[in-house]
Amino acid sequence: MSDTMQQMTLAARPVGAPKDSDFALVEKPLPIPAEGEVLVRLHAFSLDPYMRGRMDDAKSYAAPVPIGGVMEAGGVGEVIASQSPHFTVGDMAFGMFGWASHGCLPANQMRKLDDTLPTSTALGVLGMPGFTGWYGLTQLGRPKAGETLVVAAATGPVGSMVGQMAKARGLRTVAIAGGADKCALALEKFGFDAAIDHHAHENASSLRKAIAEAAPKGIDIYFENVGGKVFEAVLPLMNTFGRIPVCGMISGYNAGALGGGAVAEGPDRLPVLWRSILVKQMSVNGFIISNHYDEYPTFLKEVAPLVATGQLAYLEDIVEGLENAPRAFMGLLEGRNIGKQIVKLT
Template sequence: MSVTFQRITLARRPSGAPVPEDFKLQSDPMPEPKDGEVLIAVTHLSLDPYMRGRMDDVKSYAPSVGIGETMTGQGVGHVLTSNADGFATGDLVTGMTGWASHACLPGKDLRKLDTDLPPSTALGVLGMPGLTGWVGLNRFGKPKAGETLVVAAATGPVGSMVGQLAKAAGLRTVAIAGGPEKCALATDTFGFDAAIDHRAHDTASDLRKAIAEAAPDGVDIYWENVGGKVLEAVLPLMNTHGRIPVCGMIAWYGGVDGDGTDRLPQMWRAVLVKRLQVTGFIIFDHWNDYPAFLNEVSPQVAEGKIAYLEDVAEGLDNMVPAFIAMLKGGNTGKQIVAL
């Protein structure tokens, strides 16, 4: 066994969008598991937009990553050494390993994986992103057959889950994605009824016109994980008593872009006038729903009824470039890094 392992730490707080200098790849002595712990050789790592928020020293729903600490994140790997009941060498497990080649974690914080599906699915379609889509749509979107759903970032692991679940429930589904290729994926792979390229529309007004054509009966549910121009475009199209589950705002991570005009008062008025239900939620509050999610969705993934895509980068040294590209929409599907 190697006497060292590699990890990526936070070198400094980013100013705006992250750059490579904000991170450091370093080698450290291999950790040794204490009583109740397990040493894992990581095979796959997840990259998710929430990680950008953890880089800032601000009060939030979870602690910030400290300078010099390993970047946070979920991983999958095999057990090398176990001092925890219920885990044996070779077991395939998942947990919050961080951006590292190896991790030493308490057995109580790990979950064994079903080896019938690719291990990487535990990080995407059957992991936190998939659960986010399932919980958010069912609990806060409250879909009804015949309604219209608009989903931002529709080809990502969350948006694609939301769209497929809504379509199966009898809704008209409209995808918003970046570029012709992703729009084609939205309709051809994930079954959306229509797809709109937000990059083809310079202003929120122009984007709104395109959405209105794709949603002639208005919007009953808007899945919000982007913010920015897309939110500004959709809000005036919401039907009375519409629902907006809010799980992210990637357009505003690292600072608000735009011309400096404060449009929030006008946008917020729509919430009042149309009596909208805008519900922010953090998936970490809903882990108790995970078994029910797996019971319902795992068979559908195994049978191909729910499609998924993964964008796989290779090697720990590609974590940072893949992360920076993901925040700019450079990935297609769930961003995974294989070690």
């Protein structure tokens, strides 16, 4: 067993899209767990859009990563030393260990994993992204059979959960995805009723036309996880009593339509939105999944069996090696990954 560990740290705050020099790989001595702590050798960690937000020094719902600090991430791995009665060597565990080869956390900040399922599922389909999709759809979207749902980033771990859960509840499901390949995946792997390639539509009104054709009875639930052009396209198509869960992950994108603080000049669409909310009696709910983990056991109880039996499909996009995490993360922000982006450690 090596007595050093590697961590990927934030070297500089990115301006726009992150680049290689914004990250630095550091090596340091392996920590020795104190009383109550557990040391884990990671098998994999998760890359998620929200991490982009943590790289900025902006006021948000979570504190930024300090310069020189370890990039934040959820990871899974094997316990290699324990000073807690709750974990023994060999246990598999989840925790916010960061972009790193190893992590040391108090036992009460970790979760033991069910070892009947691949451990990587704790990062995607059964982890934060899957839970985000399930929570937003079931608790805020209030889906009813016969209704129509639209979700973007539909082959991602949030969108694919939303689509499959909605489909199982009898809704018509419309996927928005970037590119023909992802649209094919949305239809074939995740069972969406229709899929629209947003790359094929330059502006919101062209996209709107395509969505309107795919959703002839209008939209009852728009699960918002991307913002910008898709939201603009969808708003006029919302039905009376429509629901829009607004998911926390969108704020992590590179200063896009919603991520940035800049205010564009042009038509002020706020009154239009405000009037739509009223006239259509819509319910718009922002949520940040970390505040809803009391519902996590309910989620696991419903969804883990579906994963185990193969009734619920999921996709993982795996890159190997901590040193390759920055490039994989940049690709994720550009939508180049297919499915849940995971970094495996060897």
